[in-house]
Amino acid sequence: MNKIVQSHGIPFTYHWVSTFGTDSLDFIDEASGYIIFGSDSNVSDRLPWQIDLSKRMKAKIEAGIPVLGICFGHQLMADAYGATIDLVKPDNRCFEGTRKQKVLTDHLGFKTNEELEIFITHHYEVKNLPQEFIHLSTSSDCFYDGLAHKTKPFFSFQGHPEASRHFVENHIESKLPEEQVLSGLSGGNRVISNFIELVRLTSV
Template identity: 25%
Template sequence: MSRITIIETGLVSKRDRTRYGSFPEMFERMIRAEDASIDFDIVSIVNGQPLPNPDTLQAVLITGSAAGVYDKLDWIAPLEEFVRNAYASQIPTVGVCFGHQLMAQALGGTVRKSEKGWGIGRHIYNIAPGNGVIDGKQIAIAASHQDQVIEPPPGARTILSSAFTEHAGLLYGNGAALSVQPHPEFDTAFAYVCCGLRDGHAPDAVVAQAKASLAEPVDNAALGGAITRFLTRGPRA
């Protein structure tokens, strides 16, 4: 039986957590929709829990966070070292949003706040052909970010991209690491909540357009299924 360790790096507000769940709970729902047999362990480093030795784990998923990878938080450097150790041991690892940026930075890429501003609402990404992980030509997923991977790490291939987010999905050189900027774990209602959190921070027109975009369907099952299969199939280098 497969077991995935979810590293919780961010917290949903108490009010929203009651209705939508924590970030790990969102990922559990996403993954179990593809494979109900998977078990989970949660390591909440944002709440002070210590990171395990990655060599003892079957697979790792790193959540999103309101933090930036460049913030001076005492758990970021240990998490980067954890990622590098998991990478060296080819432990299947996936990062989403903050997790995407943290993995890219830990493995030699560059992350910073984008001059393009907030990316919120439903975004459409082009899929690199023949990537072996995500099928199709395009995929629509909700996003919620201001930071971006500006330069991928050496050996990483960009497999999701858009005009707004050039490096929205990365497949890393060891074949066992994958990260994506958008949020396949967010249902449409929670993605709408996230748009509302940008009121007063992003231009009104950007927030309004982002909310309106969520009336169109998203492809959470496609990306969530790809992530689940990646985490449970093991290295493909």
């Protein structure tokens, strides 16, 4: 969150819905766009705040308001549109570090064959493509690494494009080479910049 504000200089509000619920979303003016971040919980938990957030964000998407899903947010919205979410590996292996992925189609500012390296830390993944979605990007470790809605201003990634150096130091156990960190920061900035441009274009 701090990285986004510092890098792009645009106003954000942060709502810690997993702790305080979604009511705070009712007390702000309509936002130009929404980002659903990661969570320590799983979509399969079906917690009240998850169910409410899913309904709220799907309504925003259907209304044409840009939404970006990150990690849990990627899974939450895929689930909302009918996808199955499950462990990447039966042994509950945690995938962490960075991961290179290839963009599969020209869509929402991304270009076919464009490569992105993004920070990752997750156990779960999207297992199938929702009917109204496009398979945006893929990698050797995660087939549905990136998704997008066919006609609405929504895209999502399993990785953490918002990740800062603080995130890397506190959420990724292995020590990453500086070159890998810089590549992860660059790939993440590409994703966030694309979303901000989508919000700008949609708001015009």
